[in-house]
Amino acid sequence: MAKNVLMEEFHVTVYAPPKLKEAAYNAIRRTLTSKRFRAALGRAVEAVVRRHPSLEKTRISITR
Numbered sequence: 001m002a003k004n005v006l007m008e009e010f011h012v013t014v015y016a017p018p019k020l021k022e023a024a025y026n027a028i029r030r031t032l033t034s035k036r037f038r039a040a041l042g043r044a045v046e047a048v049v050r051r052h053p054s055l056e057k058t059r060i061s062i063t064r
Contacts, residue, residue: 016028038064
């Protein structure tokens with residue numbers, strides 16, 4: 001029997017507007033790949049999930 005059952009999978013897609021300067025794209029990429037941003041994203045997802053008692057026993061994973 002499986003240890004865990006995949007119930008749902010969400011994807012977050014980030015689009016940058018066209019015609020930005022290269023420096024702006026680089027700044028966006030640095031932010032999106034930073035440990036600080038990933039940690040904040042994880043905390044935000046966890047906070048939303050924990051507001052729903054039916055999800056109390058679930059395990060959440062954020063991957064890239």
